[in-house]
Amino acid sequence: MVHARNSIARGSKSFAMASKLFDPATRERAWLLYAWCRACDDLADGQDMGHGMTIVRNPQERLTQIRERTTMALAGRQTGDPAFDGFGLVARECGISPALTNDLIEGFALDAADWRPRTEGDLYRYCYHVAGVVGVMMALVMGVPAEDDATLDRAADLGLAFQLANVARDICEDDTVGRCYLPVEWLVEMDMPPGEHMRPFYRKRLAVLARRLATRAADYEASARVGAAALPFRSAWAVLAAAGIYGDIARTVAARGERAWDRRVVTTRAEKLGWVARAFGQAVASRRAGTVKPRPSDLWKRPGNSL
Template structure:
């Protein structure tokens, strides 16, 4: 999650869809260059809805995180205020779906996306539940519990994006969720040290015990080798989800599949670079450069073509599966 701290803007009334889309574009340009680059490959209408969905996710992320940065070490009243802000976000989301207009444009954007693509409101509530897990300072005992968190903050976004792209059917949505799970496992692996410094630990307690580490050790540079090994373990855990997600490309329109395949390559490379660097990447925020992103655009087209050549492999039954 982001560390932005700006307050929720004042409500804005009577915004046209073009204005909402422009607001979303500006949000993405500031919040995620990788997503903005991949989104350019979408067909115009798909791109607009994808941007508007992202704008809501980003607004929720920034609003909640700005109140709870360092929450684990904050006074109890700060945690209470964070819960209040999250309650307000959930209420404003539901108000937007009910047709109210005197709201921040991000809420109006998600209402438009829900109506156009017949999204279940439960998907939005599932996503907000991920922020609540952070607000509550949830700890995770097993990798399955970590994956459940990954579903709420990223997997369910993959499901919503797939619906925006016109995909349907539970099997295809499972593959979309798998991509979100891969993305979030990569994020967790990259940000272990930063998150630990903010009092957040997403690594399973079982893994920490096996590595003879305490949560406080994650931000201790003298334990960088052990922490690096856990990051690699997360990267390896993400791999079957990345492989599964590729199978879902064949169910998407060509341009949407190309955008997804590009994002797949960009994010997966972050994990591969973490794995290559090992302990040397301790505390660094690994990212992909412009040339690498361009290379993944080309490779993404090849992935799309390959996905359409033969029958799809079944989804491995051992993978964590989203709730129905």
């Protein structure tokens, strides 16, 4: 637990603040889940707690490490790594299936294979594998039944919203290590040669695509917010706070336009606390929403075999 708490404190101030709104048991399980995700991500990207992404020379070896340690943890075998051992514990307690863990690892496999999205649908598929499935796991941690597809779909949507915000914010950072998550069809539409989108000449066109990403993120955030009605009050409060805090990243990127990548977009502590306060009222309002309705049919649908 100490390792998991330190992991989220160093890896994400936004998620760390939102997690404090959970009841104690859910908070600790959320930390354990986060620590595993962070450890996998750091292994895959050569980072330290989400910082300092580098070009990885042995991506397949690192992917094998992730698979082997995760398999051991799910089987209840000690790995010697507290992030993986802690995940094994929370997976057993909350019914997180091997299929879901494999869905996340598949996202790391895409990066290890130097994959690029060709279509908008490809982008959403990637976002599901690296973030949407984490939303599903987090919903299980919060006590959502595995058969409640309507709520789990909304949980996946929140992960997609977060990742779309990441894609918009990190276009420049990703380019430095040879990655690009903008669909090739979007680049062709804007007459930007793949691999050259960060050239100053293309900044206006790149800003158009960043606003598009922000709009898509807002759509998924709006869908995810509906799912709060099915959560315990403190969980709904935490989720709605995180949605607002992270949503501000995409909104700020869109508002900055061509200057969005001059410096990294962050939310201040005051802005985070503002969302904590607003989310309390939103969580109260969600109590009156009743059951969660199926999500809009025009949004990308998560794979149906994950559970």
